[in-house]
Amino acid sequence: MKPSKQFAAYLEARKSSEVLYGDIQKHVLAKAFKPSGRRTDCMHPSAMVKSDWCHRAQYFELLDPPARPATTFNRENVFEMGHAIHRKWQGWLQEMGRLGGEWRCRNCKHQWWYEATPLLCPACASYVIEYDEVTLNADPLMIGGHTDGWCPEDNCLIEIKSMGLGSLRFEDPKFLRRFEVHTEGRGISWDLDRMWKQFNRPLPAAYRQGQLYLYIARHFEDLDVDRITFLYEFKATQESKAFTVLYDEDVSEPLITAAKAIADAIRDRSLPAPACNIDPENGCRKCRTMTATAA
Ligand SMILES: [Zn+2]
Numbered sequence: 690m691k692p693s694k695q696f697a698a699y700l701e702a703r704k705s706s707e708v709l710y711g712d713i714q715k716h717v718l719a720k721a722f723k724p725s726g727r728r729t730d731c732m733h734p735s736a737m738v739k740s741d742w743c744h745r746a747q748y749f750e751l752l753d754p755p756a757r758p759a760t761t762f763n764r765e766n767v768f769e770m771g772h773a774i775h776r777k778w779q780g781w782l783q784e785m786g787r788l789g790g791e792w793r794c795r796n797c798k799h800q801w802w803y804e805a806t807p808l809l810c811p812a813c814a815s816y817v818i819e820y821d822e823v824t825l826n827a828d829p830l831m832i833g834g835h836t837d838g839w840c841p842e843d844n845c846l847i848e849i850k851s852m853g854l855g856s857l858r859f860e861d862p863k864f865l866r867r868f869e870v871h872t873e874g875r876g877i878s879w880d881l882d883r884m885w886k887q888f889n890r891p892l893p894a895a896y897r898q899g900q901l902y903l904y905i906a907r908h909f910e911d912l913d914v915d916r917i918t919f920l921y922e923f924k925a926t927q928e929s930k931a932f933t934v935l936y937d938e939d940v941s942e943p944l945i946t947a948a949k950a951i952a953d954a955i956r957d958r959s960l961p962a963p964a965c966n967i968d969p970e971n972g973c974r975k976c977r978t979m980t981a982t983a984a
């Protein structure tokens with residue numbers, strides 16, 4: 690039997706002649722094998738805002754959730770760095786007393802919602818409390834997600850993004866391609882310095898994601914917010930930039946309409962599966978194969 694991609698990465702890690710380094714890679718990949726806790730029974734805003742989000746493929750994915758994609762040590766390393774950058778900015782906002790949302794006590798594991806920054810755990814009075822972000826659910830639309838932060842005094846949601854070659858490769862390869870440098874005989878490199886200097890607004894998918902979060906926060910979570918601040922950190926130099934975007938309901942309307950049609954078809958199977966919005970004639974790369982397996 691051919692080993693899965695995931696298992697192949699694991700075997701590759703075992704081959705490293707650097708014993709400790711190889712053991713770290715094995716440890717990280719073994720952790721990645723465990724269930725992620727990411728819900729498979731709802732649509733995720735991060736997927737919905739991509740330019741290739743197919744309504745039909747989403748419908749089949751909800752009916753029959755796909756297996757978790759294979760990962761590599763490098764990929765896990767990129768994600769972990771992203772998480773560390775999130776924790777850093779959230780930690781500063783917490784120190785400033787400007788953060789609200791879900792909180793967790795590291796001592797007694799108590800979890801609670803608080804519309805400001807708590808100083809101690811209400812259950813055990815421990816000071817060791819950590820931020821658990823803000824869940825944004827729109828159950829009637831089957832959308833589930835969470836935003837990186839909420840600053841109640843500023844009527845503001847927070848989205849933290851780290852930018853580097855690794856994260857852009859996963860998140861926005863199209864944008865990255867604009868900064869490719871082709872050198873005769875030496876292949877392709879990327880002018881990330883130029884990318885960072887010219888970077889003056891959130892990337893389009895991030896902008897749509899922020900608007901969708903605001904829509905859900907206002908309509909389904911009853912949060913008094915009218916803007917979202919994007920905090921971007923450039924991994925190469927640790928320089929940062931911020932962009933604040935005001936709420937614009939119109940941006941999310943097409944996504945809300947699509948989500949409603951998909952959710953309706955999931956709940957009432959006598960309705961036909963939604964059509965492909967990417968290639969209505971032939972179906973797109975994603976939904977063509979899925980239709981065949983689910984039918
Ligand atoms: Zn506690």
Ligand SMILES: [Zn+2]
Nearest residue numbers: 743965973976
């Ligand atoms: Zn499609």
